[in-house]
Amino acid sequence: MKITTETGERHVLAVTVDNQAGVLAKITGLFTARGYNIESLTVADITADHAVSRITIVTSGPPAVIDQIIAQLDRLVPVHRVIDLADQGAHVEREIALVKVAGTGDKRIEALRMADVFRAKVVDTTLTSFIFEITGSSDKVDRFIALMRECGLVEVGRTGVVAIARGPEAL
Amino acid sequence: MTEMSGADMVVQALVDLGVDTVFGYPGGAVLPIYDALYNHPTIRHILVRHEQAATHAAEGYARSTGKPGVVLVTSGPGATNAVTGITDALLDSIPMIVLTGQVPTTLIGTDAFQECDTVGITRHCTKHNYLVMDPDRLGPIIHEAFHIATHGRPGPVVIDIPKNVQVATGTYSVPELIEHHSYRPQVEPDADAIAATIDLIAAAERPIFYTGGGVINAGPDASAALRQLVGLTGAPITSTLMGLGAFPADDPKWLGMLGMHGTYESNMAMNRADLIIAVGARFDDRVTGRLDAFAPHAKKIHIDIDRSSINKIVPVDLAVLGDAGRALDALIAAWQEKGHKARDLGEWWRRIDGWRATRCLDFPEKKEPDADIMPQRAVKALFEATRGRDPIITTEVGQHQMWAAQHFGFSAPNRWLTSGGLGTMGYGFPAAVGAQVARPDRLVICIAGEASLQMNIQEMGTVSQHRLPVKIFILNNEWMGMVRQWQELTYESRYSNSYSDSLPDFVKLAEAYGWTGLRIDTLGELEDGIRTMIDTPGPVIVDCRVAKLANCFPMIPSGAAHTEMILQPSDVIGTMDDEAKALV
Numbered sequence: 001m002k003i004t005t006e007t008g009e010r011h012v013l014a015v016t017v018d019n020q021a022g023v024l025a026k027i028t029g030l031f032t033a034r035g036y037n038i039e040s041l042t043v044a045d046i047t048a049d050h051a052v053s054r055i056t057i058v059t060s061g062p063p064a065v066i067d068q069i070i071a072q073l074d075r076l077v078p079v080h081r082v083i084d085l086a087d088q089g090a091h092v093e094r095e096i097a098l099v100k101v102a103g104t105g106d107k108r109i110e111a112l113r114m115a116d117v118f119r120a121k122v123v124d125t126t127l128t129s130f131i132f133e134i135t136g137s138s139d140k141v142d143r144f145i146a147l148m149r150e151c152g153l154v155e156v157g158r159t160g161v162v163a164i165a166r167g168p169e170a171l
Numbered sequence: 172m173t174e175m176s177g178a179d180m181v182v183q184a185l186v187d188l189g190v191d192t193v194f195g196y197p198g199g200a201v202l203p204i205y206d207a208l209y210n211h212p213t214i215r216h217i218l219v220r221h222e223q224a225a226t227h228a229a230e231g232y233a234r235s236t237g238k239p240g241v242v243l244v245t246s247g248p249g250a251t252n253a254v255t256g257i258t259d260a261l262l263d264s265i266p267m268i269v270l271t272g273q274v275p276t277t278l279i280g281t282d283a284f285q286e287c288d289t290v291g292i293t294r295h296c297t298k299h300n301y302l303v304m305d306p307d308r309l310g311p312i313i314h315e316a317f318h319i320a321t322h323g324r325p326g327p328v329v330i331d332i333p334k335n336v337q338v339a340t341g342t343y344s345v346p347e348l349i350e351h352h353s354y355r356p357q358v359e360p361d362a363d364a365i366a367a368t369i370d371l372i373a374a375a376e377r378p379i380f381y382t383g384g385g386v387i388n389a390g391p392d393a394s395a396a397l398r399q400l401v402g403l404t405g406a407p408i409t410s411t412l413m414g415l416g417a418f419p420a421d422d423p424k425w426l427g428m429l430g431m432h433g434t435y436e437s438n439m440a441m442n443r444a445d446l447i448i449a450v451g452a453r454f455d456d457r458v459t460g461r462l463d464a465f466a467p468h469a470k471k472i473h474i475d476i477d478r479s480s481i482n483k484i485v486p487v488d489l490a491v492l493g494d495a496g497r498a499l500d501a502l503i504a505a506w507q508e509k510g511h512k513a514r515d516l517g518e519w520w521r522r523i524d525g526w527r528a529t530r531c532l533d534f535p536e537k538k539e540p541d542a543d544i545m546p547q548r549a550v551k552a553l554f555e556a557t558r559g560r561d562p563i564i565t566t567e568v569g570q571h572q573m574w575a576a577q578h579f580g581f582s583a584p585n586r587w588l589t590s591g592g593l594g595t596m597g598y599g600f601p602a603a604v605g606a607q608v609a610r611p612d613r614l615v616i617c618i619a620g621e622a623s624l625q626m627n628i629q630e631m632g633t634v635s636q637h638r639l640p641v642k643i644f645i646l647n648n649e650w651m652g653m654v655r656q657w658q659e660l661t662y663e664s665r666y667s668n669s670y671s672d673s674l675p676d677f678v679k680l681a682e683a684y685g686w687t688g689l690r691i692d693t694l695g696e697l698e699d700g701i702r703t704m705i706d707t708p709g710p711v712i713v714d715c716r717v718a719k720l721a722n723c724f725p726m727i728p729s730g731a732a733h734t735e736m737i738l739q740p741s742d743v744i745g746t747m748d749d750e751a752k753a754l755v
């Protein structure tokens with residue numbers, strides 16, 4: 001007997017929740033308990049009184065599974081709203097990575113040249129290393145990191161995706 | 172605003188919320204609350220013998236009254252022992268509040284004595300939970316917890332209270348009407364969806380109502396509305412295990428329970444229907460059978476208060492989000508407003524009568540007085556003997572549970588208490604305790620198997636202490652019958668560990684606890700034995716010896732469709748392929 005799993009489209013969900021202890025565990029636990037994917041997850045509080053956090057979750061699944069994920073999230077008591085950004089028309093996605101590259105000579109020069117092409121900023125330098133800050137879509141960050149592997153990449157830190165719908169309306 | 176200790180606030184909040192009964196067990200981390208309850212004039216504390224039983228008793232209390240059940244246990248093992256009952260309440264949508272003691276805030280996270288991460292452990296088996304770090308928050312949290320447990324789809328809520336929060340003082344006041352800032356389930360159904368539902372029902376040639384525990388949870392008025400709507404439309408009705416009693420079993424429109432051990436006529440009608448109206452039911456795997464063969468010809472309407480239940484397992488054509496009772500009321504109003512008349516469903520009923528003619532619940536039996544008692548006969552005799560007494564029936568889990576569901580006819584809601592979703596052996600006896608506490612004058616009978624009963628048999632002491640006249644009716648076949656049945660179906664009768672070895676003498680056990688114990692061995696003794704049980708004041712245990720190898724039919728085996736029911740033992744092949752073996 002074979003055990004099969006379904007794959008599906010990538011979706012970006014924006015979830016506003018009470019900024020309280022345990023809420024993030026409740027949400028990530030829901031994904032593991034029900035067997036949903038999390039490709040990336042970011043969270044920070046977004047209101048002046050620090051009462052509300054916004055969680056951006058990148059997940060994937062067939063349309064019925066995505067509907068279930070949204071319904072399951074939405075019925076959790078501390079969840080305010082769940083939005084599938086794909087349903088909101090166009091949206092902007094950004095991710096920040098800090099990329100540490102070590103080396104000297106030609107590789108160091110090449111790393112700096114490519115960082116310039118990708119509009120990555122140098123945020124720290126020593127005689128033998130750079131830390132680059134790069135902002136962009138996950139694809140762009142992936143491509144930059146792939147190139148840096150050839151130029152002495154030693155460490156990467158990524159934030160995961162944050163996303164917001166285009167246009168004047170709020171979520 | 173009143174200044175008081177956290178423990179006093181807990182008790183005051185319970186009083187303000189109308190709580191009259193708490194099921195619990197004391198321990199170090201809840202001693203302040205227990206002291207506040209000492210000699211309390213209005214709150215009755217039922218001391219159980221194990222915390223799991225406190226949760227099931229609270230479920231029994233809730234299911235038989237419609238009010239939330241309240242549990243009070245200590246930290247660590249008190250909380251972990253409660254987890255099974257909390258999960259049971261989550262799966263069966265039972266409103267329940269569980270107050271757990273916790274080590275003082277200063278010791279949290281230090282692996283202190285009797286410390287466990289209660290909010291962590293119960294995060295995914297509660298509807299919501301709280302760790303209260305500030306006594307000023309206790310009042311608002313307890314009131315909010317009751318609101319959450321009882322609004323929308325009901326469920327269990329845990330409130331974990333560190334011991335120093337119980338001792339410290341703070342201010343308490345009764346909050347104004349709670350409207351939760353983020354949790355606002357839709358209760359009123361959408362008018363367009365109601366109108367569309369009515370049009371589909373009016374046009375259907377082969378409609379069927381498929382109802383569940385949501386109708387019971389919506390209160391007795393919802394059951395009354397269901398009866399009216401079914402009467403107006405003339406359509407047949409079936410129900411899940413959890414929905415039994417919402418529609419009277421003696422009504423000709425009642426087809427019996429559906430699903431794995433449902434009737435042939437209800438499953439065939441679901442398979443051949445052109446319209447299914449699901450009300451407060453969730454298309455559980457025990458109901459649907461093989462999904463790709465489930466109700467292939469039917470448009471499906473799903474009325475439910477939980478949006479995540481809609482399209483979870485079976486995609487539906489029309490969703491009506493809201494409380495089952497409000498939706499049924501709205502459907503009746505819309506039906507009458509549009510002046511619909513019940514359609515002539517004669518052809519549909521003729522087909523249903525054809526399926527009924529198989530008499531799928533009949534069973535072979537010998538009629539001599541010294542014959543073995545068939546378990547189905549025992550349930551039927553119990554039903555006949557208690558007619559007119561409006562009994563509350565609880566069950567454990569297994570064959571006896573299915574026989575009770577098949578052969579005991581319920582005609583009103585809140586009389587049938589069983590563990591459906593989680594299937595918890597050990598539920599029925601403590602649930603009967605809770606129901607008897609809530610309804611002291613009613614006849615409460617736990618129909619048990621000899622194996623399940625032993626999972627919480629220590630509660631006999633609770634019953635004796637609180638003078639509860641609970642009756643336990645054991646269908647004793649000396650087997651974990653449902654396990655054995657599956658071993659016959661799947662593993663060529665290799666009975667791995669399913670024999671109930673080393674059983675106690677239940678009659679002597681009853682006497683040891685100050686109960687009355689009776690034993691029934693033969694068919695000739697059955698009716699008298701049941702009558703003696705009913706007529707004996709106080710708690711009674713009946714060890715009713717039944718035919719050892721009887722199995723529960725009809726049955727949809729794992730991985731099979733509604734149309735592929737096993738109707739009798741001779742249909743059993745004894746093996747299954749791996750795909751079917753892997754299903755539960």
